[in-house]
Amino acid sequence: MKIEVLYPEICTLFGDKGNMKYLSQCLPDAEFVSTELNDKPLFLQEEVALVYMCSMSEKSQELILSRLMQYKDEIAPMLKEGRTLFLFVGNALELLGSYIQREDGSKVEGLGLFDFYSVRQAPNRFNNLMKAKFKDMTLIGYSSRFSHTYGISEDISFCKTEIGKGMNPDTNDEGIYTGKLIATYLLGPLLIQNPDFVHFLLAELGWPMDKIPYEDAMREAYAYKLKEFAKPELELS
Amino acid sequence: MASFRFHVALVAAKLSKTVIRLLGRNGTHTPGVIAQKLCPDFLAQAPKAPLAICVTGTNGKTTVSNLLTDCLEKSGKSVVSNRTGSNIVPGCMTNVINSLNWTGKCRVDATVFEVDERASRLILPYVNPDYLVVTGLFRDSLKRNAHPDYIFSVIDTYCPDSAKVILNADELCSSMLKKNSQRVFYGIGAQPDDKTEPYNLIADYQLCPECGTKLKYNYLRYHHIGDVVCPNCGLHSADKKYLATEINRENMTLTMREGDTETVYPLIHTALFNIYNEVTVISALREIGYQQEQVQELIAQIHVPDSRHNETTVNGVTVIQALSKGQSAVSSSRTFEYVANEEGRKAVILAMDDLSDRKKSIEYSGWIYDLEFEQFNRDDVVQVICSGPRCYDHKVRCLIAGIPEEKIQVNTSEVAAADMVTLDGVDRVYILYDCENYGMSCEMKQKIIKRLEEGK
Numbered sequence: 001m002k003i004e005v006l007y008p009e010i011c012t013l014f015g016d017k018g019n020m021k022y023l024s025q026c027l028p029d030a031e032f033v034s035t036e037l038n039d040k041p042l043f044l045q046e047e048v049a050l051v052y053m054c055s056m057s058e059k060s061q062e063l064i065l066s067r068l069m070q071y072k073d074e075i076a077p078m079l080k081e082g083r084t085l086f087l088f089v090g091n092a093l094e095l096l097g098s099y100i101q102r103e104d105g106s107k108v109e110g111l112g113l114f115d116f117y118s119v120r121q122a123p124n125r126f127n128n129l130m131k132a133k134f135k136d137m138t139l140i141g142y143s144s145r146f147s148h149t150y151g152i153s154e155d156i157s158f159c160k161t162e163i164g165k166g167m168n169p170d171t172n173d174e175g176i177y178t179g180k181l182i183a184t185y186l187l188g189p190l191l192i193q194n195p196d197f198v199h200f201l202l203a204e205l206g207w208p209m210d211k212i213p214y215e216d217a218m219r220e221a222y223a224y225k226l227k228e229f230a231k232p233e234l235e236l237s
Numbered sequence: 238m239a240s241f242r243f244h245v246a247l248v249a250a251k252l253s254k255t256v257i258r259l260l261g262r263n264g265t266h267t268p269g270v271i272a273q274k275l276c277p278d279f280l281a282q283a284p285k286a287p288l289a290i291c292v293t294g295t296n297g298k299t300t301v302s303n304l305l306t307d308c309l310e311k312s313g314k315s316v317v318s319n320r321t322g323s324n325i326v327p328g329c330m331t332n333v334i335n336s337l338n339w340t341g342k343c344r345v346d347a348t349v350f351e352v353d354e355r356a357s358r359l360i361l362p363y364v365n366p367d368y369l370v371v372t373g374l375f376r377d378s379l380k381r382n383a384h385p386d387y388i389f390s391v392i393d394t395y396c397p398d399s400a401k402v403i404l405n406a407d408e409l410c411s412s413m414l415k416k417n418s419q420r421v422f423y424g425i426g427a428q429p430d431d432k433t434e435p436y437n438l439i440a441d442y443q444l445c446p447e448c449g450t451k452l453k454y455n456y457l458r459y460h461h462i463g464d465v466v467c468p469n470c471g472l473h474s475a476d477k478k479y480l481a482t483e484i485n486r487e488n489m490t491l492t493m494r495e496g497d498t499e500t501v502y503p504l505i506h507t508a509l510f511n512i513y514n515e516v517t518v519i520s521a522l523r524e525i526g527y528q529q530e531q532v533q534e535l536i537a538q539i540h541v542p543d544s545r546h547n548e549t550t551v552n553g554v555t556v557i558q559a560l561s562k563g564q565s566a567v568s569s570s571r572t573f574e575y576v577a578n579e580e581g582r583k584a585v586i587l588a589m590d591d592l593s594d595r596k597k598s599i600e601y602s603g604w605i606y607d608l609e610f611e612q613f614n615r616d617d618v619v620q621v622i623c624s625g626p627r628c629y630d631h632k633v634r635c636l637i638a639g640i641p642e643e644k645i646q647v648n649t650s651e652v653a654a655a656d657m658v659t660l661d662g663v664d665r666v667y668i669l670y671d672c673e674n675y676g677m678s679c680e681m682k683q684k685i686i687k688r689l690e691e692g693k
């Protein structure tokens with residue numbers, strides 16, 4: 001099984017490396033391939049089980065779009081075909097929309113695979129603790145960003161926040177889940193913090209496991225954090 | 238001409254300082270707050286000292302601005318700096334207030350400002366420094382600083398073009414600052430133990446800023462600090478006007494090359510990050526106009542305070558408090574490496590959880606996946622105690638780093654965790670604490686020392 005990590009030199013900004021390190025311990029026989037900025041993504045050339053891309057700076061978003069734009073017609077059917085699982089974490093999801101609006105009002109064209117758009121608002125940083133429902137599981141995590149995203153229809157949203165905001169301050173809908181694409185603003189150790197989600201992901205990859213590595217310790221951490229979400233007047237930022 | 242409002246604000250701020258001092262406190266924050274309330278453009282209106290220097294960057298700015306202040310003072314200049322105050326707006330305002338007399342005239346030869354890199358947008362345009370010294374940019378707190386690209390854009394946008402910038406050529410991000418200003422570069426040339434491939438968890442700026450090709454390192458120290466060249470387009474690290482060529486830790490000397498001249502300076506500390514700080518200070522002093530001989534004399538008189546380490550030995554076991562900044566994976570990884578490589582069998586207590594987040598929020602624990610726990614996966618680290626509200630997250634991190642479960646302990650209370658340290662067959666016990674947890678780290682240390690004294 002091949003797992004492709006897109007542009008790790010510039011896209012593992014907020015501890016995101018932990019997810020892949022953990023996944024490589026779950027799947028010791030999987031081959032992890034790192035794709036560099038100037039290379040054509042592997043998933044466009046051969047069968048890849050999982051494509052992972054995570055948080056980056058705003059400058060890096062524009063850099064990556066400048067390289068990926070030439071492949072947008074090839075990428076579109078991949079997202080629909082459903083052979084490859086895509087996991088986009090943090091602001092990686094913004095690349096998939098129609099545009100990203102900069103602070104000065106100018107726009108960066110996105111891959112246009114969806115109709116949504118994102119709006120940057122630096123220096124205002126949006127920090128947001130999240131507790132959200134995905135299927136029958138409760139996900140916990142954190143988002144920290146300069147931008148919000150608008151125009152994702154409810155039927156393709158990934159999860160619904162119970163605590164914290166979703167794609168923008170006016171919605172509880174968070175992320176995208178359609179076909180085999182999962183994209184979410186939740187960043188950092190998304191997998192490690194959510195053992196149930198690891199089980200889900202491994203099953204999607206065709207490798208369901210009865211017990212995942214360090215599951216007891218992960219569940220202990222998860223349970224403790226879940227309790228902390230009940231703090232009175234919890235500060236989300 | 239400063240406005241009437243400015244003078245009112247100045248007098249009020251100075252009065253408040255006098256009152257605060259009478260109450261036995263420092264008065265490094267409130268005078269600045271008062272001045273800003275009464276006169277929002279106070280900084281812009283304040284007369285400048287004949288020499289104004291700002292120092293910013295992710296790590297090292299406190300040390301560099303303190304050493305620079307010491308040197309300027311020892312050279313006979315009257316200097317004010319914000320060394321006892323904050324490095325954000327009120328601290329810098331208070332610094333300006335201290336540089337003025339009651340009538341609003343500058344009373345000092347020089348002002349030195351340590352400037353928080355994120356707050357620099359509110360400070361640099363108004364302080365309008367003659368020199369901006371940048372130590373380098375790294376990842377820091379995600380919540381506050383976002384990422385180095387953002388901090389770069391803040392400094393690049395808000396530092397006035399008139400300032401001469403003194404930059405670290407070995408740090409690619411900040412060395413690209415202020416391309417249209419007068420710039421000079423410093424660095425440390427190739428050293429025997431350098432590497433050429435990135436080996437840290439955090440290794441940013443590996444791609445050519447011009448063409449995106451993976452850069453080659455002529456030498457690499459840690460993270461992305463080193464000298465690069467792009468194999469595709471030829472872009473390379475800036476040429477260093479001030480280049481450290483030889484570090485001699487035995488004789489405690491540092492040789493610097495400027496053009497064709499080599500000068501030997503006293504080495505003030507052996508740790509690489511402090512050598513960078515010294516090279517920065519020497520470069521700044523030279524740019525300001527001090528002759529090499531003068532700089533040699535000044536450097537010989539200064540010291541790096543070792544306040545970050547505090548050790549006590551009882552019955553053969555040494556207990557050490559070492560600062561390990563929370564949410565700051567680069568500096569804490571370097572602390573981890575240093576601790577791991579110390580001699581003897583070590584027990585480590587982690588007390589890096591945020592003090593305020595624990596009360597009303599839940600601290601973001603993603604940063605620990607940028608932090609090199611792998612350093613502690615070695616035989617002579619016999620115990621890792623994760624303490625504080627994030628202890629369960631830290632335990633998972635330890636496991637993923639390969640540390641055997643039997644070596645890991647958890648306790649949500651840092652102070653209670655001190656009782657869990659094994660003292661049998663341990664040579665050194667490290668308490669790695671975040672700045673805000675200094676008080677509790679002292680309590681932890683006391684408990685451990687008491688146990689050692691009682692022979693438990």
Ligand SMILES: [Zn+2]
Pocket residue numbers: 445446447448449450467468469470471472
């Ligand atoms: Zn290049």
